[in-house]
Amino acid sequence: MASLTTKNLTKSFGTVEVLKGIDLEIDDGGFLVLVGPSGCGKSTLLNCIAGLEKTTSGEIRIGERNVEGLHPSQRDIAMVFQSYALYPNMTVRGNISFGMEIRGIDKAEQERAIAEVAEILQIGDLLDRKPMQLSGGQRQRVAMGRALVRHPQVFLFDEPLSNLDAKLRVDMRTEIKRLHHRLGTTIVYVTHDQIEALTLASKIAVLEAGYLQQAGTPDEVYNDPANMFVADFMGSPSMNLIESTLVEAGTGLAIVISGHGGSEITLPAPDTPEMRKHVGGPVVFGIRPEAMTDPDGADRTSPRIETRDCFIEVSQPAGSDTFALTPLGGKECIARFRADARIELGAFAPVSFNMTKAVFFDPITTDRIR
Amino acid sequence: MSHPAQENAINAGRLTRILIYTVLIFFVIYYLLPLWVMVSNSLKTLDEIRGGDMLAPPADITFEPWRQAWSQTQIGVEATGLKPYFLNSIIMVVPAVLLSTLLGALNGYVMTKWEFPGVNLIFGAMLLACFIPFQIVLIPMARILGMLGLAGTLGGLIMVHTVYGLGFTTLFFRNYYAAFPTELVRAAQIDGAGFFQVFRRILLPSSGPIIVVTIIWQFTNVWNDFLFGASFSGYSSTPITVALNNLVNSSTGVKEYNVHFAGAILAALPTLVVYIVSGRYFVRGLMAGAVKG
Ligand SMILES: Nc1ncnc2c1ncn2[C@@H]1O[C@H](COP(=O)(O)OP(=O)(O)OP(=O)(O)O)[C@@H](O)[C@H]1O
Ligand SMILES: [Mg+2]
Numbered sequence: 001m002a003s004l005t006t007k008n009l010t011k012s013f014g015t016v017e018v019l020k021g022i023d024l025e026i027d028d029g030g031f032l033v034l035v036g037p038s039g040c041g042k043s044t045l046l047n048c049i050a051g052l053e054k055t056t057s058g059e060i061r062i063g064e065r066n067v068e069g070l071h072p073s074q075r076d077i078a079m080v081f082q083s084y085a086l087y088p089n090m091t092v093r094g095n096i097s098f099g100m101e102i103r104g105i106d107k108a109e110q111e112r113a114i115a116e117v118a119e120i121l122q123i124g125d126l127l128d129r130k131p132m133q134l135s136g137g138q139r140q141r142v143a144m145g146r147a148l149v150r151h152p153q154v155f156l157f158d159e160p161l162s163n164l165d166a167k168l169r170v171d172m173r174t175e176i177k178r179l180h181h182r183l184g185t186t187i188v189y190v191t192h193d194q195i196e197a198l199t200l201a202s203k204i205a206v207l208e209a210g211y212l213q214q215a216g217t218p219d220e221v222y223n224d225p226a227n228m229f230v231a232d233f234m235g236s237p238s239m240n241l242i243e244s245t246l247v248e249a250g251t252g253l254a255i256v257i258s259g260h261g262g263s264e265i266t267l268p269a270p271d272t273p274e275m276r277k278h279v280g281g282p283v284v285f286g287i288r289p290e291a292m293t294d295p296d297g298a299d300r301t302s303p304r305i306e307t308r309d310c311f312i313e314v315s316q317p318a319g320s321d322t323f324a325l326t327p328l329g330g331k332e333c334i335a336r337f338r339a340d341a342r343i344e345l346g347a348f349a350p351v352s353f354n355m356t357k358a359v360f361f362d363p364i365t366t367d368r369i370r
Numbered sequence: 371m372s373h374p375a376q377e378n379a380i381n382a383g384r385l386t387r388i389l390i391y392t393v394l395i396f397f398v399i400y401y402l403l404p405l406w407v408m409v410s411n412s413l414k415t416l417d418e419i420r421g422g423d424m425l426a427p428p429a430d431i432t433f434e435p436w437r438q439a440w441s442q443t444q445i446g447v448e449a450t451g452l453k454p455y456f457l458n459s460i461i462m463v464v465p466a467v468l469l470s471t472l473l474g475a476l477n478g479y480v481m482t483k484w485e486f487p488g489v490n491l492i493f494g495a496m497l498l499a500c501f502i503p504f505q506i507v508l509i510p511m512a513r514i515l516g517m518l519g520l521a522g523t524l525g526g527l528i529m530v531h532t533v534y535g536l537g538f539t540t541l542f543f544r545n546y547y548a549a550f551p552t553e554l555v556r557a558a559q560i561d562g563a564g565f566f567q568v569f570r571r572i573l574l575p576s577s578g579p580i581i582v583v584t585i586i587w588q589f590t591n592v593w594n595d596f597l598f599g600a601s602f603s604g605y606s607s608t609p610i611t612v613a614l615n616n617l618v619n620s621s622t623g624v625k626e627y628n629v630h631f632a633g634a635i636l637a638a639l640p641t642l643v644v645y646i647v648s649g650r651y652f653v654r655g656l657m658a659g660a661v662k663g
Contacts, residue, residue, distance in 0.1 A: 071559075073563075078560065079557070083553050085557040089575035099561035
């Protein structure tokens with residue numbers, strides 16, 4: 001087990017710079033989840049850590065060791081690929097033992113190690129099958145088994161569950177989480193799945209276009225996003241980003257938001273030096289759907305609930321909740337009402353804003369105003 | 371229960387089927403006719419050939435022409451039959467095919483999984499090698515063989531065929547390995563496998579179809595080659611194609627057509643056997659390249 005650090009890591013393919021200075025730190029035993037839109041460089045970063053791609057500049061440390069120039073097999077890592085990458089001509093046993101065989105570990109020890117991972121992953125009765133004869137979930141287990149026998153310092157997972165159906169994905173997610181608890185090995189994990197990211201991670205890193213946008217605990221990334229990209233990317237449905245004007249109101253500050261048909265609502269805004277710089281100008285008001293509720297559904301522990309009348313255009317029942325769409329700042333915003341809240345469409349209804357959850361952004365730089 | 375329309379459809383279907391079969395049978399006969407002529411005439415006596423119908427079956431089967439062609443007939447100046455030349459061809463073909471296949475596989479592996487700058491340029495150059503006509507390489511090749519001291523030897527022929535075949539074998543393997551998942555190679559690298567271990571343990575075991583394709587291709591080409599054989603072989607290294615030509619063209623005495631037919635079949639037999647044994651893998655291999663993702 002070891003910590004993992006990257007310092008100012010860059011990677012170019014020819015003239016295309018794919019990673020543009022990534023600084024990351026994962027504690028020993030941490031679970032880092034990399035998220036970001038397709039093509040942002042997640043796999044490339046993982047491959048650089050694994051040593052499968054040569055970095056252009058910067059430093060990677062696994063534990064105290066700078067792994068620059070080390071062959072993938074000497075970095076003490078194990079990787080699980082999206083396609084599983086099981087050797088098609090070998091049995092499950094052969095797949096798991098291949099690495100040990102190459103390293104010249106004696107047969108008895110190999111057998112013992114195979115039995116151990118087969119036990120952990122419950123693949124004991126599959127050992128003599130070929131990968132072709134396995135289901136997707138079983139292949140996934142074997143791929144993990146192959147990584148497990150290495151007892152690496154760091155596990156690297158590249159979208160390991162994306163080829164599984166929804167139900168199996170949930171099961172395997174739980175299993176990976178349990179495995180992490182049991183082994184305590186540092187993990188770097190790439191996913192497109194928001195839920196996977198939020199449930200598994202001890203730290204989430206959001207990448208976009210080769211830049212690290214934010215790295216933090218799931219709570220930080222979700223509730224305290226560093227910029228509009230992160231706010232918009234994390235969470236589903238994503239955060240409402242509402243254009244508003246910041247004004248002075250009595251002793252404090254307030255934002256004015258245009259609503260349906262020329263109506264306006266005003267909400268209090270935090271009075272900080274940073275915010276004061278934007279008085280009289282536009283700010284983006286960010287609030288998650290679950291912080292915009294019907295008054296009865298509002299979080300009673302929150303000290304700052306503000307209720308305003310908003311025009312409800314559409315409602316979308318979603319089982320446990322109902323999403324109500326209301327135009328604010330020229331855009332449809334999503335509010336999350338209780339499933340049994342009475343909603344009258346095409347009319348004004350009171351909506352409670354939980355202002356402790358509100359965040360504000362500079363519309364020009366898209367960065368947070370704190 | 372059957373409706374007239376349905377019956378019509380069935381009848382129409384049957385008619386097309388009959389038509390298709392007729393056409394197919396016609397073509398089968400058309401393509402098999404030369405083989406029939408060769409086999410039947412190789413089993414006739416010379417008198418029967420002279421007096422009779424080419425297409426008629428032998429009235430009275432004799433294997434004498436085959437024995438003649440194999441071990442007795444006059445080729446060039448010696449009456450050795452085709453046997454020694456057949457052996458020459460085997461000694462030439464087997465290493466040439468194995469070498470060019472192995473090197474082609476290695477080339478394909480390096481070009482797809484260990485990409486280096488300029489790889490496409492080199493691949494382009496190798497592709498060009500497929501299209502260079504034999505005639506163009508004759509003279510430079512003769513010089514090189516001379517310089518290496520391999521002129522007129524079987525070793526020289528093996529080298530010529532290996533080099534000339536490399537363009538094709540590289541093309542085959544490169545295209546096959548391009549579709550081979552790179553993640554497998556990466557997984558093996560993480561497992562600690564080196565360059566040759568990845569090749570031998572991961573790629574080769576999955577290369578069956580393309581190996582068969584390449585071997586058939588190379589075998590037929592090298593075995594059937596006449597020009598290189600005629601240009602670069604010496605007295606003791608003449609391949610069977612050249613010997614067959616000498617047999618058929620020897621101007622002394624009467625033309626023994628039955629022996630010629632038998633000799634021609636003997637010369638063609640190995641390629642025929644290779645096709646029959648592995649022809650379906652050939653088709654399967656060609657398909658595999660196209661379908662595999
Ligand atoms: N070998 C390569 N040569 C050139 N460009 C590459 C190469 N590999 C990746 N890229 C480019 O680098 C960028 C990042 O690719 P990467 O595979 O890391 O994305 P990703 O974040 O993993 O995307 P996804 O979520 O779709 O898997 C992409 O724009 C891709 O086109
Ligand atoms: Mg990827």
